[in-house]
Amino acid sequence: MMAFHVNNETQTLKLGQVIGQNMVPGMVICLKGDLGAGKTTLTRGIVKGAGIDSHVTSPTFTIINEYEGKYKLYHIDTYRIESLDEMIDLGVEDYLPAGDGVTVIEWPELIEDLLPEDRLILNIVPEGVHERKITVQIHGKSTSYEKLLQELKNHDSIGN
Ligand SMILES: Nc1ncnc2c1ncn2[C@@H]1O[C@H](COP(=O)(O)OP(=O)(O)O)[C@@H](O)[C@H]1O
Ligand SMILES: [Mg+2]
Numbered sequence: 001m002m003a004f005h006v007n008n009e010t011q012t013l014k015l016g017q018v019i020g021q022n023m024v025p026g027m028v029i030c031l032k033g034d035l036g037a038g039k040t041t042l043t044r045g046i047v048k049g050a051g052i053d054s055h056v057t058s059p060t061f062t063i064i065n066e067y068e069g070k071y072k073l074y075h076i077d078t079y080r081i082e083s084l085d086e087m088i089d090l091g092v093e094d095y096l097p098a099g100d101g102v103t104v105i106e107w108p109e110l111i112e113d114l115l116p117e118d119r120l121i122l123n124i125v126p127e128g129v130h131e132r133k134i135t136v137q138i139h140g141k142s143t144s145y146e147k148l149l150q151e152l153k154n155h156d157s158i159g160n
Helices: 009-022 039-049 083-087 106-112 143-154
Strands: 002-006 026-032 064-068 074-075 101-106 120-124 132-139
Touching: 002 009, 002 143, 009 039, 009 132, 009 143, 026 106, 039 074, 039 101, 039 120, 064 120, 074 083, 101 106, 132 143
Parallel strands: 026 101, 026 120, 074 101
Antiparallel strands: 002 132, 064 074, 120 132
16 A cells, blocks of 8 residues: 655646556556546546547546557446346446557546456545545556556656
């Protein structure tokens, strides 16, 4: 488990960018935190870091947004789902994990039972208007996440 203390939106974007630069297809990145914590903001950084030049909006109504870079990036927001069956009908399991890209999920706790064992969990806790504590934790034992965590450690310019 690692913790970052960021002081503004730019630092959250930067943390996301480092993740985006170091992630690999097949990864599942879970973003926890209340409304307004910064999950979509962090996703924007991840998308940018993946080299994708797209405007990221929360897929609250569409549930799943797809971006295309050197590989696919699936952005899922389960906030408005009414049942697990609804998610299964949408084919969400095809992205948990995706064979051809990375999956970023806002509100992963709502589809906990569908999540793969190996995943990265980020939790964003507001500590002020602009301050956030962002913890990063590996679930499972995939070594690819260890490498990503090491890269994040090397970037201690992000907060702390
Ligand atoms: N350090 C920070 N990191 C992320 N967002 C921040 C930060 N400080 C302030 N904000 C603001 O908080 C809001 C976060 O919104 P958003 O990323 O959509 O949250 P979520 O997807 O978790 O609901 C934005 O309005 C953003 O400008
Ligand atoms: Mg959001």
